Amino acid sequence: MTRQYNFCAGPAALPTAVLERAQAEMLDYRGYGLSTMEMSHRSAEFVAIAERAEADLRALLGVPDNYKVLFFQGGASLQFSMLPMNLLGRGGRANFVQTGIWSKKALAEVQNLGLGGHVAASTETSGNIAVPRQQELDLSDDAAYLHYAANETIGGLAFDYTPRARRPDGAEVPLVCDMSSSILSGPIDVSQFGVIYAGAQKNIGPAGLTLVLVRDDLLDQAQAVMPTLFSYSAMAKAGSMINTPPTYAWYLAGLVFDWLKNDVGGLEAMDAINQRKADKLYAAIDQSDFYSNPITSLNRSRMNVPFTLADARLDGEFLREADAAGLLNLKGHRSVGGMRASLYNAVPEAAVDALTAFMADFEQRKG
Amino acid sequence: MTRQYNFCAGPAALPTAVLERAQAEMLDYRGYGLSTMEMSHRSAEFVAIAERAEADLRALLGVPDNYKVLFFQGGASLQFSMLPMNLLGRGGRANFVQTGIWSKKALAEVQNLGLGGHVAASTETSGNIAVPRQQELDLSDDAAYLHYAANETIGGLAFDYTPRARRPDGAEVPLVCDMSSSILSGPIDVSQFGVIYAGAQKNIGPAGLTLVLVRDDLLDQAQAVMPTLFSYSAMAKAGSMINTPPTYAWYLAGLVFDWLKNDVGGLEAMDAINQRKADKLYAAIDQSDFYSNPITSLNRSRMNVPFTLADARLDGEFLREADAAGLLNLKGHRSVGGMRASLYNAVPEAAVDALTAFMADFEQRKG
Numbered sequence: 202m203t204r205q206y207n208f209c210a211g212p213a214a215l216p217t218a219v220l221e222r223a224q225a226e227m228l229d230y231r232g233y234g235l236s237t238m239e240m241s242h243r244s245a246e247f248v249a250i251a252e253r254a255e256a257d258l259r260a261l262l263g264v265p266d267n268y269k270v271l272f273f274q275g276g277a278s279l280q281f282s283m284l285p286m287n288l289l290g291r292g293g294r295a296n297f298v299q300t301g302i303w304s305k306k307a308l309a310e311v312q313n314l315g316l317g318g319h320v321a322a323s324t325e326t327s328g329n330i331a332v333p334r335q336q337e338l339d340l341s342d343d344a345a346y347l348h349y350a351a352n353e354t355i356g357g358l359a360f361d362y363t364p365r366a367r368r369p370d371g372a373e374v375p376l377v378c379d380m381s382s383s384i385l386s387g388p389i390d391v392s393q394f395g396v397i398y399a400g401a402q403k404n405i406g407p408a409g410l411t412l413v414l415v416r417d418d419l420l421d422q423a424q425a426v427m428p429t430l431f432s433y434s435a436m437a438k439a440g441s442m443i444n445t446p447p448t449y450a451w452y453l454a455g456l457v458f459d460w461l462k463n464d465v466g467g468l469e470a471m472d473a474i475n476q477r478k479a480d481k482l483y484a485a486i487d488q489s490d491f492y493s494n495p496i497t498s499l500n501r502s503r504m505n506v507p508f509t510l511a512d513a514r515l516d517g518e519f520l521r522e523a524d525a526a527g528l529l530n531l532k533g534h535r536s537v538g539g540m541r542a543s544l545y546n547a548v549p550e551a552a553v554d555a556l557t558a559f560m561a562d563f564e565q566r567k568g
Numbered sequence: 569m570t571r572q573y574n575f576c577a578g579p580a581a582l583p584t585a586v587l588e589r590a591q592a593e594m595l596d597y598r599g600y601g602l603s604t605m606e607m608s609h610r611s612a613e614f615v616a617i618a619e620r621a622e623a624d625l626r627a628l629l630g631v632p633d634n635y636k637v638l639f640f641q642g643g644a645s646l647q648f649s650m651l652p653m654n655l656l657g658r659g660g661r662a663n664f665v666q667t668g669i670w671s672k673k674a675l676a677e678v679q680n681l682g683l684g685g686h687v688a689a690s691t692e693t694s695g696n697i698a699v700p701r702q703q704e705l706d707l708s709d710d711a712a713y714l715h716y717a718a719n720e721t722i723g724g725l726a727f728d729y730t731p732r733a734r735r736p737d738g739a740e741v742p743l744v745c746d747m748s749s750s751i752l753s754g755p756i757d758v759s760q761f762g763v764i765y766a767g768a769q770k771n772i773g774p775a776g777l778t779l780v781l782v783r784d785d786l787l788d789q790a791q792a793v794m795p796t797l798f799s800y801s802a803m804a805k806a807g808s809m810i811n812t813p814p815t816y817a818w819y820l821a822g823l824v825f826d827w828l829k830n831d832v833g834g835l836e837a838m839d840a841i842n843q844r845k846a847d848k849l850y851a852a853i854d855q856s857d858f859y860s861n862p863i864t865s866l867n868r869s870r871m872n873v874p875f876t877l878a879d880a881r882l883d884g885e886f887l888r889e890a891d892a893a894g895l896l897n898l899k900g901h902r903s904v905g906g907m908r909a910s911l912y913n914a915v916p917e918a919a920v921d922a923l924t925a926f927m928a929d930f931e932q933r934k935g
Contacts (some may be wrong), residue, residue: 202594205600207601207602209611212605212607220594220603222592222901223594228591229571231572234896235571239581241897242580244576278797278811279642279795282795304695314795362591386579399575407814407815407816408605408609408813408816409776409817413689426680426681429648430643430645430646430649430682436628444643444644445767446776447776448769448776449774450814450816453605492573529583531610
């Protein structure tokens with residue numbers, strides 16, 4: 202068995218220790234005589250797994266008591282529909298900061314549902330290489346909430362600050378954040394947000410699970426008519442079990458939270474590791490004319506590092522050689538081209554060392 | 569490692585051979601150096617897994633070419649919302665046959681969405697012990713489709729025939745079937761249906777995946793406004809990958825299809841095994857005054873067998889002793905009480921033999 206270094210943007214690498222534990226427990230979870238994926242979601246055994254996962258997540262992120270932690274299906278993209286249905290019941294418009302493909306899709310879905318939407322700021326015309334500053338956010342008079350993506354997975358653009366969501370009249374509205382590709386990469390202050398959501402398949406677990414953290418006072422602002430399974434309030438009342446949840450993904454997320462807490466030592470320790478990993482890769486890019494990354498220093502993503510070669514004709518060769526060297530999934534998103542190295546929590550520092558060594562060697566031979 | 573016999577109604581037992589293969593491939597899928605859950609859903613490796621799963625399912629069920637096979641998230645319960653949004657765009661009402669809790673929930677959700685709904689037949693007042701016959705189905709003049717559940721998981725009631733969906737004027741409308749707890753238990757004639765759907769967590773794979781088979785001519789009958797991820801048409805165009813699908817559940821479903829095809833020998837072989845299993849358990853129930861099942865012979869479910877003890881005060885003891893004997897999850901649904909043995913494909917005949925032996929012994933000691 203040879204594990205390769207996996208720089209995939211998602212579904213992404215999981216910690217080897219987590220996979221080993223899942224492997225050991227696959228046919229018989231701790232003497233119960235069955236797999237966690239064969240357990241009734243309402244059994245005492247599974248409820249204990251589910252509650253432990255939530256408790257560990259709350260401890261890791263310091264989730265205040267007045268927030269619910271909900272486990273959904275459908276991916277972050279389904280939240281693009283759920284969010285307006287849950288938050289626009291009292292009127293007003295969703296406001297958006299557009300910094301790349303994902304935050305743009307969130308607006309497009311609100312418009313698809315016929316619910317309007319206002320662009321409070323967009324960096325599209327300038328190429329999404331820097332996030333807008335606080336004073337550039339121009340919310341509408343009827344803003345019901347402000348949505349942004351903390352980290353744009355495709356563009357590799359990350360917020361260096363947490364925006365404040367104020368209407369022109371000064372009234373504060375809930376801040377809603379897509380943290381799919383940055384959650385759990387370091388500490389955050391949950392209390393600054395109305396809703397945080399994240400697809401699991403980067404830093405949480407396997408695809409098929411979506412986390413939603415929602416402040417209690419936002420649970421009664423839903424539209425009157427929507428699918429029962431879309432309701433944050435109904436899901437909160439049912440402990441995320443209105444119907445059968447994705448139990449195995451939930452279990453694996455719990456193993457990841459346990460790994461973060463006990464093997465890594467918490468989010469401050471994870472933060473330091475992620476900073477070192479990103480610093481090493483950006484240094485390798487910046488010290489060379491052969492490699493480049495277009496994002497302004499302040500907003501460079503630690504999780505997703507896109508880079509290009511000076512001569513794009515070498516892209517194919519770079520990717521083939523990297524693959525042969527055990528450095529997988531470095532191809533950039535099809536809408537951007539070039540390369541992208543995703544450095545999520547489960548990507549070890551040794552993977553970055555191997556990548557930068559390969560890059561230096563490739564440049565020496567081809568540059 | 570001791571595998572116990574697991575009679576859970578869902579999430580249910582999976583074939584041990586499937587879990588062993590998943591275990592072996594957990595850290596390194598066939599030399600690729602990563603787990604299937606760490607693969608990009610758009611990678612050549614995963615696309616091959618996904619396509620193979622669909623091809624095997626098509627072969628098993630004999631799915632005609634004019635049907636799409638879609639892989640959704642959200643469970644069968646989310647289909648309760650998706651179905652009317654996809655099928656009522658040209659007007660008309662959804663019609664329902666009510667034979668238990670699940671078919672009733674399907675109607676309740678259509679009503680929750682403000683889309684009306686007509687009860688073409690209901691067996692509720694007579695206790696859901698026999699399904700309505702064809703001539704009792706009373707569709708509305710404006711019926712757009714007829715929905716029923718082939719097998720009621722909680723009540724243990726199964727259709728012995730495939731209904732025809734005709735309006736009073738004789739016009740045929742699409743037949744929509746919830747097959748969550750009976751799909752793949754034996755051969756079916758897909759061409760009789762407009763839509764077949766099934767949550768995975770009984771006979772397909774782990775919870776978090778939902779299969780939808782839809783006839784091509786029904787792909788253009790959707791409401792104008794609905795979540796993008798609800799659209800059968802959009803999902804079909806995107807090969808079920810509008811956004812990241814639940815890749816690991818999809819992979820495991822593929823292993824189950826492969827097991828059915830190659831280890832079991834196809835659905836006719838599976839059908840014979842399931843018939844033997846059910847016959848043995850119902851025989852054990854019927855030959856005793858100590859155990860009873862209320863369902864009329866013709867409509868007894870082969871997948872879910874509820875039964876009660878003559879003296880309900882012995883229920884707790886029965887369940888504790890069964891559990892100690894390695895016969896797990898025999899407790900009936902909380903809305904029904906008593907016992908329920910689910911005999912899905914992955915429950916081996918030896919499990920039924922062990923259960924009936926235990927039942928005879930328990931009766932001898934306590935009856």
